[in-house]
Every structure is written in C-alpha cells, then in structure tokens.
Amino acid sequence: MQHKVALIGGDGIGPEIVAAGREVLDAAGERYGFDINWTEFDIGAERYLATGELLTEEDIQELSKFPAIYFGAIGDDRVRPGILEKGILLAIRFHFDQFINLRPIKLLDGVTTPLANKKPEDIDFVVVRENTEDFYVGIGSRFSGTHEQKTLEVVRDMYNIKFGLDVETDADELAYQIGVITRPGAERVIRYAFDLANRRRKKVTSVDKANVLSDVYGLWRDVFTGVAAGYPDIQTEFNFVDAVTMWFVKNPEWFDVVVTPNMFGDIITDLGAMIQGGLGLAPGGNINPDGTSMFEPIHGSAPKYRGQDVANPLATIWAGSMLLDHLGEHDAAAAVLRAIERSIRDGYVTRDMGGAMKTSEVGRKIAELVKTV
C-alpha cells in the first residue's frame, strides 16, 4: 500500500518538527505494511520574502493531488502578523474547504497539567471547530476607498443611526468586520460532531454566544437543534463561550465532543491545549472528508528556536497519528500515540517537558518505539 502525502515544513522550527514526524510515520509504515510517498513543498516566509508569493495557483493545483498535507508551522519575525497566516494557513483551509478542524484535548499519561487535581481520565474530549466561516471569512474594511466602499458606507450608516452618532471624518476612523454563518456550513460540521460523539461517550456541547451575537449564533443554534433531532441517543447542551472557558478549567471531565464556530474554536482550543500540558502537545486536523486534508501542530513557528533542534515534536508526531487515521491506517495511528505515551513515560522528552532530548532524538526514539509498542 502506498500513500501520497504532501509535506510543508514551513518556517522557524517547522522543518525540524515535521522531519521528526516523518521519521515516525515511515517507521509505522514499515510495521503496518504501507509506504508513504512524500512530496516536499517550499511554501512559507522564505519564499514570500524572496518572491512575494504566498499560496500560488500552482501550489493549489499540486496540493489538490494529495489526500493529506503534513504541515509544520508558518510565521516569521520579518513579516507583519497576519500575512503568512492568512495567505498560507487559512488560505489552505479555505481553498480546500477543510471545514472540520479537529482538536483532541487529551491529557496523556505522565504529562503535567497546570490544573490542580486533574488526571488523564478527567481530560479527554475533542473540539470540532468549524473551519471555513464565521469571523474568519476575511470580510471587513477600514477607511473608505476600496472595493468594499459600498459596504463600509452601509455599516457606517447603520452605526450612526443606531447610536445617534456622526462618524465620518478620518479622525473618527471606523473599521468593521463581518462574520457569516450559513445553514449548510453549520450543518455539515455539526453533523460531523454528532457522528463522532456516536462513536465516543455520546455527548455534544455547542459553544456560542447566542445571547449577544444573536444573528449568526442564533442560526447556529437552530441548525444544531435540527441536527440533534436526528440523534436521539446523544445528550446535548449549549454553553456560552465565556462560561465554557471556566468549565474547561474547573470541570474538563464534563466534555466529550464540543462543536463550535471558527473563532471561538480558535480560542478554546488554545485553552484546551494548555490544560492538556501546553502547545507542545496539541495537534490539529483540518479535514475535508472528500478532498485534501491537512494535519499540523497547533503551535506556531517559534522563530527564535529555529535550527537549534530543541523544539518539542510531540504535537507534530501526534498530528501525524491523526493523518494516518485519516488515511485509514488506524492501527498505525494508534501505535504512534502509544509510542508517544511510552516516550513520555520513559522521559524521552525535550527541555520544555523537563527532559534533555533534542527534537531529532525524540523523533528517532518514537520511530523505534512505534515498531514494537
């Protein structure tokens, strides 16, 4: 069996951590009888600084031939925040319609959580983040004079009328941002969450702020309620996003599957990452079940550690396990996760987790372990 996987190391520590992950996945393939055919893509800050290119038409063309992308990280101190994130990472998520952002929040054995009195059995849930809509659609404007002038004027009018103001000069600068949720966009991801809960502990929590942002999240709730009706065995609940940050910290054991619009998903999965031991341990999958999906650690490129072989590769290796799962290699995926746990138990971890290993050493160790564990 052969699997084709696209590899984007990206910036900073990205290339080092995907190299570690690649070694582990190849080793898993040896044991479970598959081969990964890797194709490296040179996408990231360096190319952008040299050529001005972010994600090109050609990149998209080429990447669309792969069922999965293994992604390191992007971000560079020489580039203004937002350019690479929007031009590459979000561009891939949107172009390939990766509408499911799957983020397991699981405290592995041997990992320290900053929460008092919580054990691995208390922290084991999955966040399903909608990944193509909401405030991430990138519609907004500032000043006037762009192609979005018409909208800007309307927004300004609405704002002035609503608050009896008269904002119009440049000194009274105004910016707006629009979030959009569509019924089909909400439905497909909520349905995915229910299907997932069906294979787990049968509970789905919706996270929104429908008491204030009633238009978008009112629609979200209605869709949720409609989908829930088709799953009578699944327990459901609504949480407001502000409250859910409290319960993640106080009672993470309450959660099984959490489904949420894009922006709140961004926020609560970082919090989730922290309670499971930090960003060094938080993987994510950007999934289009019928297209090209992408697997990545959810942390950034940590430019200052670049080339030092010190970054923690566990989130990336775990993302590799999700990638294998996505390709149907379920046994191999499970073995990778077991190997990660074994490596933690045996103290083969990087500095940030209290160990003394290098990035590449952790990769090599887990690649060994995955053959037998």
Add this chain to the structure above:
Amino acid sequence: MQHKVALIGGDGIGPEIVAAGREVLDAAGERYGFDINWTEFDIGAERYLATGELLTEEDIQELSKFPAIYFGAIGDDRVRPGILEKGILLAIRFHFDQFINLRPIKLLDGVTTPLANKKPEDIDFVVVRENTEDFYVGIGSRFSGTHEQKTLEVVRDMYNIKFGLDVETDADELAYQIGVITRPGAERVIRYAFDLANRRRKKVTSVDKANVLSDVYGLWRDVFTGVAAGYPDIQTEFNFVDAVTMWFVKNPEWFDVVVTPNMFGDIITDLGAMIQGGLGLAPGGNINPDGTSMFEPIHGSAPKYRGQDVANPLATIWAGSMLLDHLGEHDAAAAVLRAIERSIRDGYVTRDMGGAMKTSEVGRKIAELVKTV
C-alpha cells in the same frame, strides 16, 4: 456626606445578593461618615413578563440622575436567552456609554484556585474591557426582508464573490454579524488602561486577534500604539486572544493591566473569574467617568437558587467596594475588601466555598467586620 445610589436587584438570586451588599455598604458609611440614599428600581424578568417592558425611557431618565447603579443580576428561565441581557444589561451599558468594563482578577487570601501552584501574589491583575463597541453593537441580520435588507444583500454578494458560491435561497440560509471599532472608542478605553497601569505595576497587555480579524483589530492595534507613545514608562505587549487564555492559566503573574475589545473581554474575564476562585468572587464595574456607572457581580441570576438564601454574595459585595471607590470613598472601599478577606479567612462563607453560612449571614458578618477591620 450623602451619596445617591440606584439599586437594581433584578432576577433570581439578584435581590438577595444586593441586599447583603447594601448592608455592608451602609455599615461602611457609618464608619467613614457617609450616608447612602438608595432608590430601588423594579427592572427585570418579572416586570418584562407582566408588561413587556425591558429598559424604558422613563427608567433611563430616572437612572441618569444617579452617579452609580448597584446591580444584582438578570436572567430567567421563562425568557429566551438574550432578551433580558440585551434589553436590560447591555442597554444600560450602551445608553449610559459605560465604555470601561473594569474587572479585577485577584486571588484573595484563603481562596482556592483551580490552578496548581498559584498563590495570591501570582494572580493580581485587572482587565479593562471595552464596553460599547466591537461585536456587541448588535448589528446583524438573518434572512432578508428587514430594514437591514440592503446590508444583507451586500454581505451576501461579498460572500458569494469571495467564495465563488451562490447562496440565495432560504434552504441556504445565511446570517451575518458586524463588529465595529472606532478610533475614539478604542482610544478612550486604552488611555484609561494606561492611566491605571501608571498607578500599578506599569505594564499594559493588549489582547486582540489582529492576525485574522485585521480590519477591526488592526485599527485597535494602531490606536494602542499611538496611545502607548504618550506613556514611555509603561511596558506594553500584544497578545492574541487564543494565546492569552493559555497564559492566564500558566503564567497569570505576567499580567498587570490587560486591555481588550468587548467580546474578547467577555471571554477572558470569565476565565479570569475562574482562576481567582470562580464566579462567586468576580466583580465588575461598568464605568462612565462623567456619567452613570454600574457595579455588578459578573455572574448570572442562578434562578434555581432564588429565594433560598444560599448564593455567594462576595462578588456583589466586592462590586460594592468598587462602587465606593468610584464615589471617592477610597478608605471605605478598602475596608470592604479587607472585611471580605477576613470573612474568608475566618470561614464565614457560603456552601460553594466550603462554608455553612447563608447569603444573609455572610452579609451581616461582613457588615460587622467592616466597622473595625
């Protein structure tokens, strides 16, 4: 000296907790030589259910005569989420232009935090939440056919063009929500944060998501940078909202003053409330330095505990301390906070904090303590 204060008990446990707070504030007045002249307002779910009225023109007229409102909580199971919150609580914040939402995050002595290894000296910062703009402006729509039709059409067009879609039928229902930030709106609250930091540990952290919602939060960052230039002694930093949820949990000692747009402020102050021991201990002030301000616990009305005299009144009493501070009664304000701490130390607390006291008993005890502590 006489102070006029408006009292809105509201729903659920609201009347009980403000009664406890009132007793404490009156006692503080006895000691420090002022009198509070209380005027009760009947605003909340009961009136809404009986008359359909939320915040009336007359209410606004009357409330505007007071420098401060002492507010309990609103929310009732018989009313759909959002109606009372938007129609009363947010309406007061907006009408009185209470553009500063001040939320101290402070772990008091003797209180248990869910974080491992954090002590009172590690958790002591203040969040300054912008309170009148951002996604709280309530501009949005769903379906078409309202007065906002024109905007809906523009949004729909932009969305379709951007994503090459053709969303138009009812089955393909779409909702949008608009956030607005203005330069003057951002500037005044950011300036307040810097002035506050000047009297504290001289550090201001801005929380946004400018890498994705670049229009509104790009403007926010520019304004922040402009204001910061006038305060060369203050250390500043930008955090993305997702990351800040991690640092609140991992390194709360990093923060002094945190300033943030409305919606992110909502989210991170609930998280802040949890790390300082839970909602039972989290007060907030909605401040207009030149108008009518409002002080409240940040928790809700907990309808199921209504009338049972079991709710924790500490957040409300602490909000009362902030109210006194706002009225210039700084010594009295400090005494109330000391009395709260003494009461916790001596175990005079409600069930949720491991004690055996009733709401009214805690109020009475702190009213006693405030006379001598």
